[in-house]
Amino acid sequence: MDQISGFSKLTKKEKIDWIASQLDNTSAEKFLTIKRFWQDNEQEQKVFDEFSENTITNFIFPYGIAPNFKINNKLFCVPMVIEESSVVAAASKSAKFWQNRGGFKAEVISVEKSGQVHFTWDGEKTALVNFFADYKDLILNSVQDIVQNMEKRGGGVKDLELVDRTSDLENYYQLSASFNTCDAMGANFINSVLEKFATTFEHYFQQEINKNNIQGQLEIVMSILSNYTPNCLVKAHVECPINELGNFGEGIDSNTFATKFKRAVDIAYHDRQRAVTHNKGIFNGIDAVILATGNDFRSIEACGHAYAAKDGHYRSLTKCEINNDIFKFEIEIPIALGTIGGLTNLHPMAQTSLELLENPSAEQLMKIVACVGLAQNFGAIQSLVTTGIQKGHMKMHLLNILNQLEAQDEEIEKAKEYFKMNTVSFSAVREFLEQSREIQ
Ligand code: MEV
Numbered sequence: 001m002d003q004i005s006g007f008s009k010l011t012k013k014e015k016i017d018w019i020a021s022q023l024d025n026t027s028a029e030k031f032l033t034i035k036r037f038w039q040d041n042e043q044e045q046k047v048f049d050e051f052s053e054n055t056i057t058n059f060i061f062p063y064g065i066a067p068n069f070k071i072n073n074k075l076f077c078v079p080m081v082i083e084e085s086s087v088v089a090a091a092s093k094s095a096k097f098w099q100n101r102g103g104f105k106a107e108v109i110s111v112e113k114s115g116q117v118h119f120t121w122d123g124e125k126t127a128l129v130n131f132f133a134d135y136k137d138l139i140l141n142s143v144q145d146i147v148q149n150m151e152k153r154g155g156g157v158k159d160l161e162l163v164d165r166t167s168d169l170e171n172y173y174q175l176s177a178s179f180n181t182c183d184a185m186g187a188n189f190i191n192s193v194l195e196k197f198a199t200t201f202e203h204y205f206q207q208e209i210n211k212n213n214i215q216g217q218l219e220i221v222m223s224i225l226s227n228y229t230p231n232c233l234v235k236a237h238v239e240c241p242i243n244e245l246g247n248f249g250e251g252i253d254s255n256t257f258a259t260k261f262k263r264a265v266d267i268a269y270h271d272r273q274r275a276v277t278h279n280k281g282i283f284n285g286i287d288a289v290i291l292a293t294g295n296d297f298r299s300i301e302a303c304g305h306a307y308a309a310k311d312g313h314y315r316s317l318t319k320c321e322i323n324n325d326i327f328k329f330e331i332e333i334p335i336a337l338g339t340i341g342g343l344t345n346l347h348p349m350a351q352t353s354l355e356l357l358e359n360p361s362a363e364q365l366m367k368i369v370a371c372v373g374l375a376q377n378f379g380a381i382q383s384l385v386t387t388g389i390q391k392g393h394m395k396m397h398l399l400n401i402l403n404q405l406e407a408q409d410e411e412i413e414k415a416k417e418y419f420k421m422n423t424v425s426f427s428a429v430r431e432f433l434e435q436s437r438e439i440q
Contacts, residue, residue, distance in 0.1 A: 001022050002022060004018065007054060008053060008054055012049065012055065012056055015054065015056050016031070016032065016034065016035065016056050016057075019031060019056075020032050034056065034057040035057060037057045037058045037059070037060060038057060038058065039058065044348065045058075047346060047347075047348070051343065051346070051347070061081050061082070061083055061291070062081070062082065062083060063079060063080075063081050063292065063349065064079070064080050064081075064082070064088035064288075065077050065078065065079060065080070065088070065092075065356075066078045066080055066088055066091040066092040066095055066372065066375075067092060067095065067096075068092065068095040068096045068099045069095040069099075069103075069104065069368070069371060069372070069375070070095070070098065070099045070102075070103030070104060071103060071104045071105075071106055071236075071367060071368060071371050072103075072104070072105060072106060072367070073103060075099075076357060076358075076368060077356055078091070078095075078289060078356075078357070078368060078372055079289065079292040079293070079352070079353040079356050079357070080285070080288035080289055080292055080372070081288055081291040081292040081349075082284065082287070082288040082291070084284060085393070085396035085397050085399070085400060086392055086393045086396040086397075087284045087285065087288060087376065088288070089392070089396060090375075090376060090379030090380060090383070090392070091285050091288075091372055091375050091376050091379060093379055094375035094376070094378045094379040094382070095375050097378075098238045098375070098378075101238065101240040101244055101245075102238070102239065102240060103238070104236055104237070104238055104371040104374065104375070105236065105237055105238070106234060106235065106236035106237075106367035106368075106370055106371055107234070107235055107236075107367070108233070108234050108363045108366055108367060109233040109234065109235055109332075110231045110232060110233050111180060111231075111232055111362070111363065112158065112178050112179070112180065112229070112231035112232055113178070113179045113180070113181055113186060113190060113225065113226075113229050113231075113232055113336055114176060114177065114178045114179065114225070114226050114228075114229065114231070115176075115177050115179065115190045115191070115193070115194045115223070115224060115225035115226055116163075116174040116175065116176045116177070116194070116223070116224065116226060117174060117175040117177075117194055117197050117198045117201065117220060117222075117223045118172070118174055118220075118221045118222050118223070118224075119172075119173055119174070119175070119198075119201075119218060119219060119220045119221055120170075120171040120172055120173070120217075120218070120219045120221060121171055121173055121216055121217070121218050121219075122171045122216050122217050123209070123214055123215055123216015123217070123218075124214070124215075124216065125164065125166075127208075127209065127212075127214045127216065128162065128173065128205075129162065131204075131205055131208050132162040132175075135201075135204050135205075135208075136160060138200070138204065139160065139175075139197055139200050139201055139204075140157060140160055142196055142197070142200040143157065143192075143193045143196045143197065146189070146192050146193050146196060147189075147193065150180075150181065150182065150184075150186075150189060153182045153183075154180070154182055155179070155180035155181050155182040155186075156179070156180065157177055157178070157179055157193060158177075158178040158179060158180055159177065159178045160175060160176070160177045160178075160197070161175070161176050161177075162174070162175060162176075163175075163176045175197055175198075175201060177190075177193065177194065177197065178231075179193070181338070182362065183338060183339045183340045183361050183362040184338045184340050184341040184342075184362070185295065185296065185336065185337055185338030185341065185342055185344075185362075186225075186338065186341075187225055187296075187299075187342075188342075190225040191223065191224060191225055194223035194224065194225065195223045197223065198220045198223040201220075202218060202220055205218055206218065227299040227302050227303050227336070228302075228303050228306050228307075228334075229303055229334045229336040230303075230307055230310065230334050231334070232334050232335065232336040232366075233332065233333070233334050234332075234333060234334075234335055234366040234367055234369075234370040235330065235331065235332045235370070236330065236331050236367065236370040236371045236373075236374050237328055237329060237330035237331070237374070238328070238329050238330075238374065238378070239326055239327060239328040239329070240326070240327060241325055241326055241327070242254050242255055242258045242322065242325050242326070242327050243255075243325070245257055245258060245327060248382070248386045249386065249387075250386075252386055257382075257385070257386070258322055258327045259322070260385040261320060261327075261329075261381055261382070261385055262320040262321075262322055262327075263385075264381045264384060264385050265278075265316060265318060265319060265320040265329070265381065266320070268315070268316035268318075269315050269316045269319065270315075272313070272314045274316075275308065275314050275315055275316050276314065278316045278317075278318075278377065278380075278381075279304065279305065279308055279316065279317050281376055281377055281380040282304075282317055282318065282331070282333075282373040282374075282376055282377045283297075283301055283304065283373070284376050284380075285372040285373045285375060285376030285377075286300065286301075286304070286333075286335070286369055286370075286372060286373040286376075287300070287301065288372070289353075289368065289369050289372050290337065290369065292349070292350070292353040293337070293339070293344060293350055293353045293354055293357070293365060294342065294343035294344040294345075294346070294347045294349075294350025294351075294353070295337040295338060295343070295344065296337075299336065300335055300336065300337065303334050303335075303336065304317060304333055304334065304335075307333065307334050317331055317332070317333050317373070317377075318330060318331045318374060318377050329374065329377075329378060330374070331370055331373055331374040331377070333370055333373065335366045335369050335370060337362055337365055337366060337369070338362055339354055339359070339360055339361060339362050339364075339365050394419075394423070394424035394425075395419070395424070397424060398415065398416065398419055398424045398429065399412070401424070401426055401429045401430075402415055402429060402433075405429065405430055405433055407433055411433060411436060411437075414436060415429060415432055415433070418432055419432075
């Protein structure tokens with residue numbers, strides 16, 4: 001590839017042509033076909049193009065539905081955007097299973113978000129502490145024009161405190177603020193407020209140390225929201241008497257299932273190797289809904305994993321209890337998301353998803369997302385402790401392989417039948433197709 005300057009200034013077509021000019025003829029020809037993924041509707045395409053930078057086409061992901069989610073006695077069809085086979089099927093299966101056993105119960109515990117102005121001060125701590133006591137209100141009031149709309153909606157800045165972190169890092173302090181951003185994810189809001197806090201703080205603190213001849217150097221390092229939101233927390237659970245769990249085939253009665261299921265969850269609590277995969281499965285479901293609703297899956301994942309390690313050891317985000325013959329499976333997870341603003345308003349499919357979920361508030365969506373994460377984990381563990389994961393997984397994967405090998409409809413049907421009793425692998429499917437084509 002040649003070096004290029006001014007790539008971002010090229011039009012979309014020019015960008016594509018330049019990249020094609022860098023490729024050999026065969027690859028260039030193939031590359032040029034990426035235009036087929038452009039939306040016909042130019043206006044709509046322009047919206048997609050402007051989400052990001054240097055956009056040249058769209059990358060299509062499947063948009064699926066997991067029906068029958070009974071959450072706090074209300075039924076939902078949940079939209080899920082995910083490329084991995086089996087995920088939507090597993091979520092749907094779990095949703096249906098629990099629909100007839102009381103459904104999911106979910107509650108939001110808290111909705112606080114936070115952000116910090118990180119700074120260093122090498123002078124006396126008391127100067128800082130005294131200044132903060134005198135100027136806290138002024139610093140808080142300096143953001144009035146930014147917060148007024150959020151305050152009208154019931155949110156805003158909830159608190160601001162000075163935090164001494166000098167025992168961790170020399171001269172390191174924070175102004176740490178907590179926020180309620182109502183139905184918005186609120187990242188821009190929080191960052192704007194923090195940057196204003198920083199300039200106000202710096203201005204008045206500098207003035208104060210000059211006036212009083214206080215020795216020391218203040219440096220604002222950065223002002224940024226924290227994606228770690230342990231106080232933006234939601235809980236969800238399912239429960240039923242063990243004997244209502246039913247039979248899981250091949251000698252696995254409900255008692256055996258419950259005990260084995262609980263053991264699998266306990267293993268993920270104690271064993272990091274297992275916990276990461278266990279939680280990855282939870283995020284299969286969570287990310288899929290987060291993406292479908294135009295939210296930021298990176299922040300929710302980062303936070304969820306940090307929360308899983310909150311006691312210093314990375315653990316499962318779900319837990320299972322068996323008390324008095326009642327099987328209870330629950331999740332507790334921080335999920336900071338929004339249902340207004342940002343991509344939730346701009347992405348046409350995100351809007352469709354929110355409408356499908358009956359235009360939920362952020363708190364309602366937190367509950368739905370937590371239930372999908374729990375359902376996903378239930379489905380994975382159910383398979384793991386009964387048939388094993390590959391049976392269902394490869395059944396779904398079979399279709400991908402067949403498509404990759406350009407199988408025709410009739411061949412697909414025959415393959416589905418054949419692989420009910422045979423192990424799916426890429427080579428086995430290829431062999432099956434070759435043989436059935438030879439016979440014809
Ligand atoms: C695969 O994407 C997710 C699982 O591995 C999760 C799990 O093992 O619990 C099936």
